[in-house]
Amino acid sequence: MPHVSQPRLLSLSTRIVQAFRIANLAIAVFFLAILCATLPGLELVQDALARKYGGAVDTVTVVLFVRVTLLLGLPICWVVERLLAALRAILGTVAEGDPFVRANAARLRTIGWMLLTIQVADLAFGATRLVAKLLHIDYASWQPSFTGWLGVLIAFVLAQVFERGAAMREDLDGTV
Amino acid sequence: MPVRVHLDDMLHARRMTLTELSERVDITLANLSILKTGKAKAIRFSTLEAICAALACQPGDILTFLPDGDDA
Numbered sequence: 001m002p003h004v005s006q007p008r009l010l011s012l013s014t015r016i017v018q019a020f021r022i023a024n025l026a027i028a029v030f031f032l033a034i035l036c037a038t039l040p041g042l043e044l045v046q047d048a049l050a051r052k053y054g055g056a057v058d059t060v061t062v063v064l065f066v067r068v069t070l071l072l073g074l075p076i077c078w079v080v081e082r083l084l085a086a087l088r089a090i091l092g093t094v095a096e097g098d099p100f101v102r103a104n105a106a107r108l109r110t111i112g113w114m115l116l117t118i119q120v121a122d123l124a125f126g127a128t129r130l131v132a133k134l135l136h137i138d139y140a141s142w143q144p145s146f147t148g149w150l151g152v153l154i155a156f157v158l159a160q161v162f163e164r165g166a167a168m169r170e171d172l173d174g175t176v
Numbered sequence: 177m178p179v180r181v182h183l184d185d186m187l188h189a190r191r192m193t194l195t196e197l198s199e200r201v202d203i204t205l206a207n208l209s210i211l212k213t214g215k216a217k218a219i220r221f222s223t224l225e226a227i228c229a230a231l232a233c234q235p236g237d238i239l240t241f242l243p244d245g246d247d248a
Contacts, residue, residue, distance in 0.1 A: 171217075171218075172218075173217070174210070174215070174217030174218065175217060175218040175219070175220060176203070176207045176210055176211045176216045176218070176219050176220065176223050
């Protein structure tokens with residue numbers, strides 16, 4: 001494995017997190033734009049859908065599905081932003097040289113809750129996909145994410161580890 | 177706190193300053209000050225050993241236990 005120095009790794013991680021935040025914001029803007037476009041341009045969208053499905057599917061239902069998907073996606077963008085902001089703050093404490101603090105335990109717990117929310121939304125997305133399939137609507141593919149649930153567990157375990165570590169650290173403060 | 181630190185008395189008895197002790201035991205002046213003023217939460221055996229060696233005394237000469245309410 002190639003050796004990467006700690007400051008470079010930290011700088012790289014921070015840049016990746018920032019890039020993800022920008023990408024997440026762009027996705028949110030995109031979702032919002034599409035959602036807005038289905039309101040005034042409803043007839044245009046329905047015409048396009050009628051051409052695509054050739055009258056086999058009710059276009060109003062398809063538009064409803066698009067809106068439900070976008071409405072599911074928008075809060076998730078906010079959840080992802082909270083997760084990434086917490087991760088960015090943790091990286092900040094690493095850069096300052098003092099990451100073993102209770103605030104980071106709380107941030108890891110926040111990350112855990114955000115990951116859990118994403119997983120629940122993913123299940124809702126899967127259910128939407130199932131209904132779409134029953135109505136013969138073309139929809140994005142979906143698979144249950146085992147690694148996502150594992151990530152939730154790891155985040156909560158790490159939060160407990162950090163909390164214990166911070167308590168031990170506080171115990172050592174004032175030791176001469 | 178029931179455990180009292182008598183570092184000041186020992187330094188006075190040995191005619192030594194806190195700065196001199198700091199140099200001898202290789203512990204920062206700030207940390208020794210925390211110990212001297214009774215603000216330390218804990219003391220390492222290695223610190224106690226170094227201070228006792230530098231001041232030629234016993235741990236009991238530096239630390240004493242006084243139960244709560246006993247001002248003697």
